[in-house]
Amino acid sequence: MISRETIHIAIIVALDEQNAIGRNGGLLCHLPADLKHFKEITTGHCIVMGRKTYESLPKGALPNRTNIVVTSHSAENYPGCIVVRSIDEAMTYCKEEETVFIIGGGQLYRSSLHLADQLYLTRIHHTFGDADTFFPEISPRQWKLIYSEMHKSDEKNLYDYSFLHYIKRK
Numbered sequence: 001m002i003s004r005e006t007i008h009i010a011i012i013v014a015l016d017e018q019n020a021i022g023r024n025g026g027l028l029c030h031l032p033a034d035l036k037h038f039k040e041i042t043t044g045h046c047i048v049m050g051r052k053t054y055e056s057l058p059k060g061a062l063p064n065r066t067n068i069v070v071t072s073h074s075a076e077n078y079p080g081c082i083v084v085r086s087i088d089e090a091m092t093y094c095k096e097e098e099t100v101f102i103i104g105g106g107q108l109y110r111s112s113l114h115l116a117d118q119l120y121l122t123r124i125h126h127t128f129g130d131a132d133t134f135f136p137e138i139s140p141r142q143w144k145l146i147y148s149e150m151h152k153s154d155e156k157n158l159y160d161y162s163f164l165h166y167i168k169r170k
């Protein structure tokens with residue numbers, strides 16, 4: 001069993017105003033500032049992803065991170081990755097880590113939100129009508145916002161967005 005006494009589980013996600021996170025197996029939009037933010041937060045750490053999220057990565061495993069893919073498929077399909085069958089198995093692999101990052105997608109977020117004690121959310125201040133993958137509802141009774149940083153759109157980032165950091169209430 002995963003013990004939250006010994007390991008911090010952080011979820012990192014970019015979502016629109018309706019909690020949408022993806023469409024047609026890909027992201028909703030290209031937001032370079034968020035990709036930079038994601039890289040800064042996750043570099044040097046273990047990142048855990050569902051099989052479909054791995055398949056959406058344009059260049060495969062992300063550099064300078066331990067990439068862990070959760071799947072029932074066989075390991076040879078995921079070069080540069082540790083392949084596990086469950087979130088429990090991923091956490092066992094990462095047991096020496098202080099913080100492990102769950103990086104998506106929708107199915108993996110849904111089955112790990114109750115285990116997480118931190119959320120790094122990028123709220124994209126827009127609604128993408130054609131999304132097909134969503135993040136679960138975030139209850140303010142359960143989650144406390146401890147940091148927020150709002151950014152306006154610019155020539156590279158077409159939507160306003162906010163970096164938000166929540167911790168789970170005790």
Ligand SMILES: NC(=O)c1ccc[n+]([C@@H]2O[C@H](COP(=O)([O-])OP(=O)(O)OC[C@H]3O[C@@H](n4cnc5c(N)ncnc54)[C@H](OP(=O)(O)O)[C@@H]3O)[C@@H](O)[C@H]2O)c1
Nearest residue numbers: 014022025026027050051052053071072104105106107108
């Ligand atoms: N906006 C964001 O921050 C963000 C981040 C990541 C992904 N996304 C988007 O999310 C979408 C993909 O999400 P998705 O929900 O379709 O797929 P997903 O969660 O990435 O992958 C689903 C697959 O992963 C495995 N899996 C997931 N949870 C599992 C669990 N608890 N136990 C065992 N296996 C598990 C299963 O693999 P097998 O079928 O192989 O057994 C399952 O079919 C894409 O559109 C992607 O771009 C968005």
